[in-house]
Amino acid sequence: MKEKARGNRPNAGRKADGRKRKEKDREEREKEFAIERKAKEIEGWVPKTELGRKVRANEINSLDEAFDNGYRIMESQVVDSLVKDLDEKLVNFKKTAKVRRSGRMFSFRSTVIVGDRHSYIGVGIAKDKERFPSIRKATKKAKLNLIRVRKGCGSWECGCGTEHSVPFMVEGKCGSVRVKLMPAPRGTGLVIGDNAKDVFRFVGITDVWSETKGATDTTLNFVLAAIDALRQTTSMRLGEGSERHVRHKKGEFAEETGEKRGKREKNKKENEAEKAEEESAVEMPKEE
Numbered sequence: 435m436k437e438k439a440r441g442n443r444p445n446a447g448r449k450a451d452g453r454k455r456k457e458k459d460r461e462e463r464e465k466e467f468a469i470e471r472k473a474k475e476i477e478g479w480v481p482k483t484e485l486g487r488k489v490r491a492n493e494i495n496s497l498d499e500a501f502d503n504g505y506r507i508m509e510s511q512v513v514d515s516l517v518k519d520l521d522e523k524l525v526n527f528k529k530t531a532k533v534r535r536s537g538r539m540f541s542f543r544s545t546v547i548v549g550d551r552h553s554y555i556g557v558g559i560a561k562d563k564e565r566f567p568s569i570r571k572a573t574k575k576a577k578l579n580l581i582r583v584r585k586g587c588g589s590w591e592c593g594c595g596t597e598h599s600v601p602f603m604v605e606g607k608c609g610s611v612r613v614k615l616m617p618a619p620r621g622t623g624l625v626i627g628d629n630a631k632d633v634f635r636f637v638g639i640t641d642v643w644s645e646t647k648g649a650t651d652t653t654l655n656f657v658l659a660a661i662d663a664l665r666q667t668t669s670m671r672l673g674e675g676s677e678r679h680v681r682h683k684k685g686e687f688a689e690e691t692g693e694k695r696g697k698r699e700k701n702k703k704e705n706e707a708e709k710a711e712e713e714s715a716v717e718m719p720k721e722e
């Protein structure tokens with residue numbers, strides 16, 4: 435049937451291919467432009483906020499520092515200069531219409547997520563009359579909406595202590611969608627709908643189990659619900675004794691284990707010393 439249809443219109447298939455190629459070329463060009471634009475923007479950037487000035491003067495060199503000191507990111511260039519290889523992805527794109535007396539006014543709504551593949555993720559939604567400007571706007575917004583995600587190994591089956599999953603069970607929602615994330619042992623993979631997988635890749639979570647309710651085929655709401663769940667990992671208050679699941683930085687964990695090892699070695703040495711003393715005490719009378 436397909437061949438017959440094509441036979442009737444000999445150029446139909448070729449034309450469609452050409453259109454696809456054009457679209458692809460355009461996207462690639464847009465990407466190149468974006469990289470150039472980024473470099474130019476950072477070069478000619480005049481910071482307007484305190485955080486911006488500090489980043490420009492190299493007083494703040496990581497997002498962690500900015501977040502720890504309670505700064506709010508209000509310039510997208512801050513993120514651009516702190517994270518050089520930020521991942522960006524258009525997760526949802528829609529043509530929307532507003533009905534006026536003069537007819538329908540069309541515009542495009544883009545949803546973009548950005549992430550540093552370690553612990554930061556942001557989502558931005560923006561509208562514009564044109565396609566690429568709307569993506570650009572959304573990307574900028576996503577950079578301003580960055581949130582920090584706490585990772586860990588909350589799985590009792592694993593207990594490896596590295597940051598490959600969520601530290602504990604969290605729940606997020608958006609619209610009718612409910613997403614429940616559960617810690618999974620190493621090697622499980624991302625057990626969640628494909629539409630939300632990028633959210634986890636962008637923060638470097640490799641294993642997670644999930645339970646979802648509602649209309650998860652609504653990509654936008656699904657993604658937003660997953661991000662909402664990740665937000666709970668840092669907004670949740672932690673009780674004492676839960677620290678072992680929730681190492682946030684790599685250094686912290688290494689330090690802790692180092693300390694523990696130090697203690698163990700110390701105890702070992704003390705025990706050996708005691709033993710030696712005992713032995714010498716036993717041996718001494720023998721010699722006499």
Ligand SMILES: [Zn+2]
Pocket residue numbers: 587589592593594595596598619620
């Ligand atoms: Zn683990």
